Amino acid sequence: MHARLATVSAAVTVGIGTLLQSRQAHGDSTSDAMLDRENASTNGHTPGRDSFGLPKSGAPIREAKSVAPSDVPRRPSEAERPIVVGIAGGTGSGKTTVSRAIASRLGRDNLIHIAHDSYYKDLSHLAIEERAQVNFDHPDSLDSPLLLQHLAALKEGHPVQVPIYNYSTHSREADMQSVSPARIILVEGILLFAEPELAKACDIKIFVDTEADLRFIRRLRRDITERGRTAETVIAQYTETVRPMHNEFVEPSKRFADIIIPTGLNSVALEMVIARLESFLPPAAAASAAAAPPTTTPTPTTPCAVSS
Ligand SMILES: Nc1ncnc2c1ncn2[C@@H]1O[C@H](COP(=O)(O)OP(=O)(O)O)[C@@H](O)[C@H]1O
């Protein structure tokens, strides 16, 4: 299957803003925000950015990984600032699998991988039966403002503490995962482009587009084996919330993507994405990534926290 690749177009300025509270404003306000952004991207070049408005390649900001907490990390220059790559798509579309394929090529030193899912709100104050009834596919179920704060901090060269979410208990673990900046920040989630501020925080937006029947089959298998569900609960959740929310929020957000990857592990599309991301790495790291074998099917797993 051939990849449908659109031009990488968005030039975006990251800023922390409050998310729109009104979900009913989703349609119009999202469109307005996106149009504003597209218009802004055509207003000539910004210093330190390339013709697409993306930060130019330069030295990685690896030094932030080794600083002591008491030290103040050096603020990355515009040319060094991390590139945020958003990977959205429906549940089971292959977001994590695609992220891992990209990560395995670009290398741990150059990339960090953050899941929007890690920012699900903690439901430990509810009885376990009540937790399972929550609509986890509505944007309000996630602490997106915290993710926005973290992306902004990483872009400034600061490490962040990412929550660790447990899908079986629908709650956050006591521990958090410390994540330090890298040149490429992969962030994935079903609702990433449905939240205008989060979409805006992504320099490159990729949508993994997989048919609903395949996604459902994958989810059924995964949720039973990895997330402690039964076939009955997966089917009930899918019909009651996952499917309607997909149609209301996820599917319409596809139009904000720069690139659409059909059925996930599409090697043509992946190689083009990887080549583009390599261009942001310093020469030695880019050469090493380019020398790695072409993308193969990684063992798909579904972490809920961060991996790289
Ligand atoms: N291209 C693929 N072919 C077959 N199975 C896949 C493929 N991509 C993902 N999967 C399977 O589907 C499940 C969901 O994939 P995942 O990457 O976790 O999707 P998402 O992150 O979008 O929910 C995984 O458990 C994996 O086993």
Ligand SMILES: O=c1ccn([C@@H]2O[C@H](COP(=O)(O)O)[C@@H](O)[C@H]2O)c(=O)[nH]1
């Ligand atoms: O406690 C929870 C939190 C989330 N979910 C479901 O997870 C998916 C999103 O994860 P993917 O890896 O993209 O599938 C979302 O559809 C939620 O319904 C959950 O079941 N329980």
